Amino acid sequence: MKKTAKTEGNVFSIVNKIEETHKKDLGLKVPSDYFSKSKADILSKLPSEEKKKGIKRMYFIVPIAAAITILFTLTFLKPNLLPSFNNEIVLDTIEKIKNNNLVEADMLTLTDDISIASLFVEDDKIDAFVDKHIVEDIIYDELNSN
Amino acid sequence: MTSETNFIKELISDKHREKAFNKLLDMYQERLYWHIRKLVITHENANDVLQNTFIRVFKSLPKFQQKSSLHTWMYRIAYNESIRFIESNKKKQHNSLDTLNEGYVNTLISDEHFDGDEAQLKLQKTLSKLPEKQRYIFQMKYYDDLKFREMVDILGMKEGTIKTAYYNAVKYIEKDILNIELLEISEG
Known part of the structure; x- marks a missing residue:
């Protein structure tokens, strides 16, 4: 050897x-x-460079496509889901708060725009309101839509 | 800047990668094949592991920090791929280390790419009696001609431990072959 x-x-x-x-x-x-x-x-x-570049491009394309789809859906198919920044509602809400004509909990039920009203209410009260009303509304909408 | 550093730069540059990788295959394909073949025994297994090794090398090159030479780094990848293959086969076959060692010679004989004569089979049988790690160390030194320093990087063991294992393996092989020959003479 x-x-x-x-x-x-x-x-x-x-x-x-x-x-x-x-x-x-x-x-x-x-x-x-x-x-x-x-x-x-x-x-x-061997993994080819073109494949790699393709994958890299996908990292950008997928989120962009998803964002466009969501915007399209919300704008044309479910416009009521978009927060509407109605100046009248905002000014009306602020005016009511200034005049102390509104207690916090009532604000959520009396105003049309929850997303704006919720800015003036504490989190735990919003949670309670959502549990009580919003979930029920969603179920109701779901049942009616079928 | 060393020629190896330049070569590594070519290997990771988009422009020169293909040509450089071709050269890398020319330089190392056969050496790594034989290194792997002795670990996984059969040609078919060695072929699979060799392909996995080069794919891993290709993917890992951009992360190679040159803490060791390219040569040693590639041997380490080949060694790790071989061990991973052996371990996964052990799990599949539920083999203990002992039965695997017994299976070494049987696997070798069953490989259509083993063409050993009596003397070669005798040496293989002797090698199969060595503990796995000791056999790997002997083969790396004796057949792959690796330096002890390189084996430290590949195996992650201390140089002293590797040297001791190698010299013990050499002593064992000499003794075992002598015993076999004496036995043959007494029987013959």
Whole structure:
């Protein structure tokens, strides 16, 4: 069992010696032309740059497409879900608060725009109101729409 | 800047990557194949692991920090891929280490790409008796001609431990082959 392969020197001549040693000492062989076929196989399986770029582009395209879809849906199909910034409602609400004509809890039921009114009410009261009214409204709408 | 650093730059640049990777395959494909083949035994397994190794190398090159040489880094990837393959096969076959060692020679003989004569089979049988890690160390040093320093990076073991394991393996192989020959003489 004599060692023949050396690391010093040309890489390509080492490769031949390594193969020779493996065949001679260990009886291992490879199919003819294996390495050139394997090289082609490996190169064909490498992830291509175009695919990578495609994936990178998808990172931007998907959220943009989703945002456009949501805006389209809310604008044309469910316009009532969009918060309406009606100046009259805002001014009316502020005026009522100034005059102390409104207690906080009533604000949510009396005003038409919950998203604006909720700015003046504490969180726990909003939660209670949502539990009591909004959920019921959603269920009612769902039932009527079917 | 060293030629290896330049080569690595080419490997990760969009413009030169294909040509550089072709060169990398020319340089390392056969060496890594033989390194893997001794670990996973059969040609078919070695082919699978070799492909996985180069795909992993390709994906990991941009993250390669050059803390070791490209040569050592690629051997480490090949070694890790081989061990991962062996471990997953062990789980599939529910093999214990002992039965796997017994299976080493059987797997080798059943491989159509093993063409060993009596002497080669004798050496393989002796190698199969070594504890796995010791066998890997012996093969890396003796057949892949790796330096002990390189094996530290590949195996994540101390140089002293690797040297001891290697010299113990050499002693064991010499003794075992001598015993077999003496037995043959006494029987013959």
